Amino acid sequence: MKVVIVGGGAGGISTASNIRKLDKEIEITVLTRDNKVAYSPCAIPYVLSGKIESFDDIIMRTPEDYKEKDIDVITEVEVTEVDSDKKTVTYEKNGKKTVMDYDKLVLATGGNPFVPPMQGVELDGVFRIRNIDDGMRVQEAMKDAKSAIVTGAGLIGIEIAYALKQQGLDVILSEMLPQIVPRSLDKDMSDILVKYLEMEGIQVVLGKPITKLIGETKVEKACFGDEEIYDADMVIMATGVRAELDLARMAGCEIGRWAILVNDRMETSVEDVYAVGDCVESKDLILGSNTISQLGTTAVRESKTLARTICGKKSKFNPVLNSMVSKVGKLEFGAVGYTTSFAQQNRIRPVVQKVQALTRARYYPNAKPMDIKVICDGNGTIIGCQIIAEERVAERIDTMTLAITEGLTCFDLSNMEFAYAPPVSMVTDPLILAVEEVSKKFN
Known part of the structure; x- marks a missing residue:
């Protein structure tokens, strides 16, 4: 089997690596217009700030490294044509056109800055x-x-x-x-x-x-x-990105409101053509409608699903909640699920509570304020959470991601057991304080 992947970002290169982990015989070629692969775009601001010394430090692999895994990465090429009937792609490099046939084609074309x-x-x-x-x-x-x-x-x-x-x-x-x-x-x-x-x-x-x-x-x-x-x-x-869809349209793939439509096995509407990353639409976990999730974490999860699909194994990509976390200076901020305004736009009457707690026991040195906002629907089911503090935001966002994924209510979470030690938390975790407060708004 010959797999051709267009795009060397998180979705494309991770798909190649995951296929190789599952199958040592499949022929894999990655075509990318970039001159570098397997790097973290999310780290670019931290190189600019000087926190990370060099751009070389955020490159995890080179094309030569993939050669050792029997993955052929061809850089600085422009894919100009896709013929899904003949199962060929055409690319240009140094003014020369090359036509390559495929058995399976993966579109990981990402997005262009808007x-x-x-x-x-x-x-x-x-x-x-x-x-x-x-x-x-x-x-x-x-x-x-x-x-x-x-x-x-x-x-x-x-x-x-x-x-x-x-x-x-x-x-x-x-x-x-x-x-x-x-x-x-x-x-x-x-x-x-x-x-x-x-x-x-x-x-x-x-x-x-x-x-x-x-x-x-x-x-x-x-x-x-x-x-x-x-x-x-x-x-x-920094006005966002739009999915790059030219090759998908050329291949005959069905396009949704924003990007390529795929099922939960990352299959497009065209046989033997698949798509991952910023160029695809995902299912929203809460409403079940289509959305976009242009996050590196989403692309990597999709690539694992797609690799299993191509290798003939059971696979399913779960709906998304778009959980995120970032750090600017000393301040961490994170969120998962819906904001109050987004819930209202989608005809959900949110029940909301914001609390301020501490990241550690109040008597322990250097305890920091933590602002937490919890959003529930009319039944008390948790549909969103936002947290800002100088520390320990990511793990709590992950906890709330799990809670929303499992459909927990604020009442369910308020009765759950959380670990405690003075250097890392209050005896009643800030999340528990938040859901206890929002619970009071229900009969």
Whole structure:
């Protein structure tokens, strides 16, 4: 069997590795336009900040390493055609076209940075962050820059804004919506994060999209709305990504609202064509409707399911909750499931409670405040959780991910046993305090 994988990101390269773990005979070829594979895009902001010394440190494998596993990784190619009837792909490298046949085709084409239409986006000094080469260009530009604007206050935007500030730049973080991290946090929780960013010296501009960038050949200023103009030696467009769907359409795959439609075995509507990663839609666990989950963790889970599918083994990809966690400076923030506003948009009447607790016993040194928000539906079933603190956020988000996955109510969780020791928790865990409080809102 010959498997061809288009895309060398988390979804594509993990699919190749997992197939090889299950089957030593399958012929595997990975085609990627990048010159590097098996690296962590999530780590790019931490290289820019100086927390991680070099971009080389975030590259886990080289194409030569995969050669030793009998996986052929062909870099710096552009796949131009897919013929699902003839079962061939055509790619170009160094001006030469090559036609390759396949038995199974995996589309792991990921997403392209979305750039809002505006004047000046093609000026020098305007950057998008998609891969290591983009990160290197930003790193080089930082050396001569004094001011920067990061537009788009999702996870990557916030992390890059903080990284630039750490390197001594004057930084503005802008978001066209009235809050940051709108997909994962409610405004009252995101306001905690805004306050922290402002304390760190980052100016946060909300509810005002950039309308144009100004400069002769290089960006010099950015205009917000009709009036406000700010200096900018560089502008980072962190306005999200859109699934790359050209090859999927060429192959005849059915496309949903945002991305490629796949079943729980990662099969597309076209026989012997599969898809994983940022270019596919997933099932939402709570409503059962389609959603997008453009997270590295999702792509890796999908790749394990797909590898088992291709190797003829039982497999099933479970619906998603989009659990996330990030760290900016000293502050960790995480979320899973629905926000209050998203629940309301989907005709769920949320029952919500926010509490503040401590990360350790109150008498133990260096106990930190922890803000927790729990969202339930009208039956008390937990459908969302948001946490902000200086420590121990990730494990509690994971706990709430499990609780939501198992359909637990706030009453169920309030009676569960949690481990305790003064250096790591209060005797009643902050999660228990939160669900106990929300439980009081039910008869």
